[in-house]
């Protein structure tokens with residue numbers, strides 16, 4: 101029996117998040133007497149595939165066929181569900197990423213499985229099988245019991261640490277019959293944001309709100325991000341006003357993020373903004389209004405004018421990094 | 424072209440969340456219910472497409488008890504042509520998806536739109552599950568939808584960028600930010616008209632429960648925010664390094 105893990109790759113490479121996911125799956129495998137098997141789609145070198153063995157995978161299934169070169173939720177879910185059956189998997193685990201969210205529900209229907217989307221930690225109990233997840237847009241948590249024999253989970257990013265567990269890994273080419281009509285939805289173009297640290301990958305995020313007055317004032321935030329190796333994000337009005345790209349909007353209607361450090365500058369901390377960021381490990385707020393609601397949610401705060409505080413903070417951070 | 428839009432009946436985003444019955448149930452008292460914000464964007468875009476004569480009818484559907492009819496009426500007031508309520512207490516996403524898929528099989532919708540996720544259970548599953556039950560393509564987290572006859576072009580958000588997708592009907596798409604610019608609000612005329620629009624009530628089909636929410640928790644109270652003087656930013660750097668250990 102197996103725990104099957106869908107390990108996404110980006111142009112043939114795995115990311116840190118993949119190893120977090122695999123470590124999580126491996127922990128569940130160990131606790132349920134299963135083996136950890138990975139599956140990936142695309143042109144991934146053997147050398148890269150072997151890295152999965154460092155985090156507990158005893159086998160990796162790889163599909164390099166041209167027809168699967170581009171993502172199609174329908175066909176991919178057939179491929180993954182058939183692999184799960186072939187491996188007698190009683191768990192199938194995805195990252196709670198755009199692809200994971202697109203596939204996990206379809207795979208769970210195919211396997212007649214129970215699905216828990218957005219797990220934030222290891223199961224709180226195995227018998228019965230209970231997963232803790234966020235609900236009400238981060239305003240609450242729930243215990244979610246999965247009663248099916250097969251269980252499908254998606255794991256929130258940045259919620260589990262990497263654990264090494266080196267295994268001898270077998271690489272196997274894998275395919276299954278997928279009808280042509282499952283490839284009807286076709287990707288005709290991919291627009292990548294290049295060069296920037298993506299908002300969901302960043303471990304530190306510098307966030308700006310309407311308090312920054314205009315797009316021309318983002319230089320000091322970019323400088324801070326540069327010093328800290330951080331990503332940049334913003335509140336909804338900022339992207340609605342086109343001061344910053346929509347891909348940077350965080351919150352209930354934007355991206356949900358969980359960095360180790362979130363620095364909010366000139367953001368009031370409206371409940372819908374907090375819904376997307378309140379899983380951050382540490383939150384810092386810089387706001388000139390001591391009554392701003394964000395101070396209630398934050399760990400550290402400075403009351404002051406961002407245009408004075410941020411340049412001084414950048415200096416201090418630079419000195420700290422240089423020391 | 425017949426389109427079905429799945430309308431969730433969810434607590435207003437500013438609601439204070441409380442639980443009852445030993446934290447096993449959501450406390451509905453004093454809660455204002457709204458149309459889920461993502462399907463609201465979905466409905467708005469469908470109305471634009473209808474005005475452009477690319478869609479003929481828009482049907483709003485909800486799986487819920489009688490209390491959700493007010494939310495369906497709101498969708499009708501915004502502009503949906505008619506509505507269906509599947510009469511059942513929705514137990515989990517699979518149950519909801521199964522009901523909606525059954526209605527689709529009977530009434531043959533060309534396109535089904537859901538929100539990318541509900542703002543109460545934050546599952547993000549119903550749309551993809553409907554697609555799987557129907558054996559049709561699903562396009563998740565869609566930020567744009569355009570139609571040209573029975574062909575559709577969609578833009579899907581992915582990690583680190585966007586994908587442009589072409590497909591033909593039938594399909595299911597889940598709507599997120601960008602699907603429409605601003606959600607439409609009902610006009611006075613819309614509200615009057617909504618009263619006369621048809622709201623059908625249909626019985627549910629059976630579906631085994633695969634998941635159960637057994638307990639709810641509120642987040643633990645946070646320690647008070649540590650304030651640092653604006654003239655002493657070095658102290659913040661020290662705290663982030665030595666105490667919080669995040670830089």
Ligand SMILES: Cc1cc2nc3c(=O)[nH]c(=O)nc-3n(C[C@H](O)[C@H](O)[C@H](O)COP(=O)(O)OP(=O)(O)OC[C@H]3O[C@@H](n4cnc5c(N)ncnc54)[C@H](O)[C@@H]3O)c2cc1C
Nearest residue numbers: 309310311335336351352353354366367368372388389406
């Ligand atoms: C259904 C719904 C969904 C929503 N989804 C989202 C979402 O996903 N994300 C989101 O962000 N919002 C969302 N909103 C909007 C949200 O309610 C707030 O309106 C928004 O977050 C406010 O953005 P802001 O904090 O940048 O601006 P403001 O509320 O205008 O706050 C600006 C802040 O900057 C401070 N400030 C001003 N000048 C300075 C200065 N010189 N130095 C330091 N501080 C200064 C002010 O004191 C103030 O606190 C949503 C709303 C609704 C109804």
Ligand SMILES: Nc1ncnc2c1ncn2[C@@H]1O[C@H](COP(=O)(O)O)[C@@H](O)[C@H]1O
Nearest residue numbers: 429485486537538540541546547548549
């Ligand atoms: N009870 C319901 N009735 C109709 N549509 C629903 C219901 N629950 C969820 N949906 C739709 O499915 C989407 C995703 O919901 P969820 O999978 O619960 O996050 C929502 O945005 C709605 O469009």
